[in-house]
Amino acid sequence: MRTGHILLALPLLALTATGCGILATDVVEVGDPAVVDVAPGREQSTLLYFVSSSSANRLMPVVRPNEVPWEGTPEGGSRLVRQDADKALVLLFEGPSKNEAATGLRTELPFVRAQVSIDLGPDGVLVRVNSPVTTLSEVARRQLICTAAQARTADRGEAVTVTGTDGVIGPAHCSV
Amino acid sequence: MRLPAVRFGLRTRLVGAFLLVAAISAATTATLTYREARSAILKQAQDTAVDQFRDRIGAQAVTLPMDEEQLRRACRSLAREGKPHPWTVFAEYGTLRVSSSDRPTSDVVTPALRAAARGSAHGSFQRVVKDGVPWLTVGMPALVDRGDGGQPTGLVLYAVMRLSTEEANVEAMVTAARDGALPALLIALVPALLAARSVLRPVRDLRRAAAGIGRGELGTRIEVRGSDELAGLARTFNDSSTKLQESVAELRQAEARARRFASDVSHELRTPLAGMLAVTEVLDEDAAQLNPDTATAVRLISTETDKLAALVEDLMEISRFDAKAADLHLDEVDVAEAIRKTLEKRHWQDRIRRELPDGIRAMLDPRRFDVIVANLVGNALRHGAEPVTVRLRTERRGTTDRLVTEVLDSGPGIDPAVLPHVFDRFYKADAARTRSAGSGLGLAITLENVRLHGGTVHAADGPAGGALFTVELPLERPSEPPLEGPSEPPSEPSLEGP
Missing domain, CATH: 3.30.565.10 (Histidine kinase-like ATPase, C-terminal domain)
Structure with a gap:
């Protein structure tokens, strides 16, 4: 009878003894991430994607303020946006600035004086570049596609087709 | 385990069992309560910290890319807003590692949390116990929303705080449970002793009564209290001793009758024997004049009558002893x-x-x-x-x-x-x-x-x-x-x- 009691009490005691204090846990996911405001806003800036040198294959967005503040009527907006979109790809091909490079950003795209045009077609964004594109690395292609989609449309998930001097990439979707 | 059960008395065992049950229930209740309360305390602290951290980060305005100075400013600003827990904020952006303290990286933040915070679009936390000190670490990726859903900025912020208040609360609960258990056991001792007493008193009465019967006090009876098993035992005991008393009384009466009979018979025999003795004496004296055969018979009768007289005297003597009527004249x-x-x-x-x-x-x-x-x-x-x-x-x-x-x-x-x-x-x-x-x-x-x-x-x-x-x-x-x-x-x- 007593043996039974003791046997019953032992796990309880063990439970009490081991359960004291605050215990460590595994990583627990809790809800949404934080969303920060990035200045300048979408209308006054261009978003470029470079590669993080600390972790390869990882695109990091960079916000460049538009050099020429846009003035004009909303009707003319589309033309200017198109020009800005061209500009964005040109800037992308130029690579990260000195400040950006200091934070560990780099590009996989070759440094070229690119002649670029971006159009919005029924199948998505069409990009023409006067350089070879099929030899670009996977990360470089994603840089190109994400920057183009972001620059030409409000939705970076838009399908993008890139036509270079040696062939066509895509249509592909940006994934960041 | 068998030895103590043999050695300890019934009272000790009863009180021991009572206290054991009380201790087990107190410990179980305390343990379950403690675990619930602890997880509630920790959950509240974690949720508050994560929500607050997320809100404070959302209030920050950044430029991309961030430079080191801007990161440090953001970290310090966030660290100042850590309430009620002061927290240390660590930031990772590209190759930059900056914090609100003088050390750029934390050794409390685990690689698992870093991987989770950088690899997914979710906030994460992890409790870490380092050198016996509990820490809460929160990893929070910062996203940017430019109208097409949030996308990672590459910035990940970590808040590291000591769970000292929670630790104190949890320890206070343990102390309270421990300090409460001893008085609870002492209080349980009172009903235990009462219960043991209520069981042991009838047992003690029974023992005393049985000893009384053993000493020959057949009139011993037990007071029957209540209607439980012990009362039944007492009733059975009383019935048995009544029966025993009756049997013994009957036996004594029978014995007394037998003794009185022997005594009466002896008395009744004495008078005729006295006459016979007188006659045989005369016959003895005259035996010489009788013919030899008759003389032998007469002497035999005389001898046997003497023996009979002696036997009757002895019987009467022993009857007096049996009747306790023998006197001692010292x-x-x-x-x-x-x-x-x-x-x-x-x-x-x-x-x-x-x-x-x-x-x-x-x-x-x-x-x-x-x-x-x-x-x-x-x-x-x-x-x-x-x-x-x-x-x-x-x-x-x-x-x-x-x-x-x-x-x-x-x-x-x-x-x-x-x-x-x-x-x-x-x-x-x-x-x-x-x-x-x-x-x-x-x-x-x-x-x-x-x-x-x-x-x-x-x-x-x-x-x-x-x-x-x-x-x-x-x-x-x-x-x-x-x-x-x-x-x-x-x-x-x-x-x-x-």
Whole structure:
């Protein structure tokens, strides 16, 4: 009878003894991430994607303020946006600035004086570049596609087709 | 485990079991409560910290890319807003590692949390215990939303805080549980003792009553309380002792009737026997003038009548003992002289070797002492062989002097099978010899007389063979009245060998 009691009490005691204090846990996911405001806003800036040198294959967005503040009527907006979109790809091909490079950003795209045009077609964004594109690395292609989609449309998930001097990439979707 | 159960009393076991149950339930309740309360405290702290951290980060405006100075400013601004817990904020952006403290990276943040915070679009937390100190680490990726859903900025912020308040609260709960358990057990001791008492009191009563019955107090009864099993036991006990009392009373009545019958028969026989004795005396005197056959018959009748008269006298004597009607008339007696007279009266003085030192005086009933000596010597002469020795001496036993009288014969001694029965009434040592010279009551009467004096009598084999009867009597009158029964246990024939 007593043996039974003791046997019953032992796990309880063990439970009490081991359960004291605050215990460590595994990583627990809790809800949404934080969303920060990035200045300048979408209308006054261009978003470029470079590669993080600390972790390869990882695109990091960079916000460049538009050099020429846009003035004009909303009707003319589309033309200017198109020009800005061209500009964005040109800037992308130029690579990260000195400040950006200091934070560990780099590009996989070759440094070229690119002649670029971006159009919005029924199948998505069409990009023409006067350089070879099929030899670009996977990360470089994603840089190109994400920057183009972001620059030409409000939705970076838009399908993008890139036509270079040696062939066509895509249509592909940006994934960041 | 079996040993203590045997060693501890019923009370200890009852109280122990009670306390054990109380301790188990208290410990279980305390443990479950403690675990619930602890997880509630921690959950609240974690949720608050994560929500607050997320909100504070959302209030930050950044430029991309961030430079080191901007990161540090953001970290410090966030660290200032850490309430109620001060937290240290660490930031990772590209290759930059900045914090609100003087160390750029934390050794509390685990690689698992870093991987989770950088790889997924979710906030994560992890509790880490480092060197016994509990920390809460929160990893929060910062996203940017430019109208097409959030996308990672590459910035990940970590908040690291000590859970000191929670630790104190949790420890306070443990202390409270521990401090509460002891008084709870002490309080549980009261009902435990009461319960043990309510069980043990009937048991104690029962034991006392059983002991009373054992002492012969057949009227002992137990008070029956309540209607539980113990009350049932008490009732059964009472019924049993009532039945026992009735049976014993019946037996005593039957025994008394039998004794009275024997006594009555003896009395009724005495008167005709007296007449017969007178007649046989006359016949004896005239026997010489009768023809030889008739003379033999007359003498036989005379002898048998004498025997019958002696038997009736013995029966009446023993009846008086049984009826507790035997009186002791003590007198100061010269013991050697008394024994000498006894032998002379029966014309035995020439057949007996006497070792009787003079000057021993004792308080005795002279008539009864005469019967004692005469019966023992007669028994020795009849069943043993001459020479028979009577020896007298005094011995000191403890604080009292005892008068020791020994009668030793030179016969074959007493058969060990017979020895326990030599003082029984009508016990015949030799079953084949149905008739003997004695009445068969001599030694029984001796035993009763010795007991009446508060003494003992032993039968054993003598050192050189032969039966040895030893009578021990108090030299002075015993302090307690001997009529109430001898203070010594009834003399059992002992087997003290040579």
